[in-house]
Amino acid sequence: MDIAGKKIWQVAAGDTDRNYTDLCLYWDVIVNGPGSEGRWPECENKLRQEWELSSRKISDLRRFAEEMTDGDLVVLRMGTTDVLGVGVVVGEYLWNEEFGDVDGWDLQHVRRVKWLWKYDGTPKRFDTYTLKFGDTVQSIDSQPVMDWVHSFSAEILSTKRPLTRLPDPSKDVGWEDIAEYLFDHGVASNAIGKITNEIDELVRISKWYQRTGGPSEAETVAYLAIPLLRSLGWTPQKMAIEWGGVDIALFSTLPRVDNNLTVVVEAKQKGYACLNAQSQAKTYAEQEGRTDCNRLIVTDGLRYGVYFRQDGKFPNEPHAYLNLTRMRNAYPLLKCKGAKEAFLFMSADWVPQVM
Incomplete structure (x- = not known):
């Protein structure tokens, strides 16, 4: 592929709190939002009038959907120094509902990208402000970045692999189905x-918090979290708030001591990436004397990610995910189960089968 004269765009893959680089690279996409009001340009009036979105952000969405074209090059960035991927745009703009909850962000505006180069754990790093800060989509005029991209070998540029197939659509799941599932599982x-x-x-x-502004971590x-856990069978005696740094500690039996700790719940204020709290929850769960702690729950009150220990370790991806305002049967982007399983995995009576 000859890249001489091709338009090069830089596209942000989130921020330091919510980094969705690996999602973009795995699914061969770049994404943008807000996307919950539907396809571009039909969504523009609502975003301007009801969301009161800035003209700058509207222009950002327009660049993404209209100005970026098939064959353009994309540099996937984090901050102003790091490049995580370089690829070529394939096809036209898409709107895909499966990207409606990327750790709390609605990013249904999608472009397909065939990645020619991906970071292998270490990004390509440039001097600070080599890449532009701000808008998700911007044209590149940085000579060091352009020189680096143009230095790619013919082998990299001739990549012919097919695009990864986008996930099959998930489905909304109603409470009656969830209740029946819970009953069937004991x-x-x-x-x-x-x-x-x-x-x-x-x-x-x-939904009220979603409309009016998120709850604080204490709220x-x-x-949200305590009432849900109470309804799932956890009693006050077996629940401790702010226990040794743990937001909510759940115990299999009394007394409330390390070797009876069974679940660590880490809460985040809405607007922050709740799935990022997994590492902090894991640190608490893996402290000495807590080997029977077999579950992690991370939440911002609206969304819940559930992890359980397998082969002695907690995975990086959740086993199940629940969004109270958007309950789905599965979350293929996270490669995990959906609302039915999340309720079950958070219940007091459930114990992981494989430890």
Whole structure:
């Protein structure tokens, strides 16, 4: 492939709090948002009038959907120094609902990219501000970056692999289906009744926070996480708040000591990437004397990622994911189970089968 004269764009892969580089590289995409109002340009008026989105962000979406064209080059960046991937745009603009919850961001605006070069754990690093800060999509005029891209070997540029197939559409799942699933997996009828009574209120509160601004971390714990966990069978005696640095500690039995700790719950304020809290939760769970701690739950009150220990280790990706405002049967972007399994995995009666 001859790249001489091709337009080169830099595209941000999130920020230091919410980094979706690996998602872009795995699925052969770049993404942009907000995308919950539908396809571009049909969404433009709503974004201007109801969201009061800035003209600058509107222009950013226009560049992404209209100005970027098939055959252009893309440099995937983090900050102003690091390049994580270089690829070529393939085809036209897409809108894909599966990217509607990328750790809390609605990024349904999608372009396909065949990645020619990917970082192998260490990014290509340039001097500070070599790459532009700010908008998601910007043209590149940095000579060091352009020189580096143009230095790629013929072998890299001749990559002929097919694009990764985008995930099959997931489906909304209703509470009746979730309740039936929990019953089939051994959750008692009275417990399901408690969850049923609680879930409507939790969803209502979650949507209110979504409309009016997120809860603080303390509100996340008090108004959302604790009521949900109580409804899932955890009793106050077996729940400790701010226990040794752990936001919510759940115990298999009394007393509340290290060797009875079974779940670490780490809460984040809405607007922050809750899945990033996995590393902090894992640190608490793996402290000496806590070998029976077999689950991690990370949450911003609206979204819950559940991890359980397998072969003595916690994985980087959740086993199940739940968004109270967007309950789905699966989350293929995360390669994990959906709302039904998340409720089950968070319940007091459930124990991981493989440790």
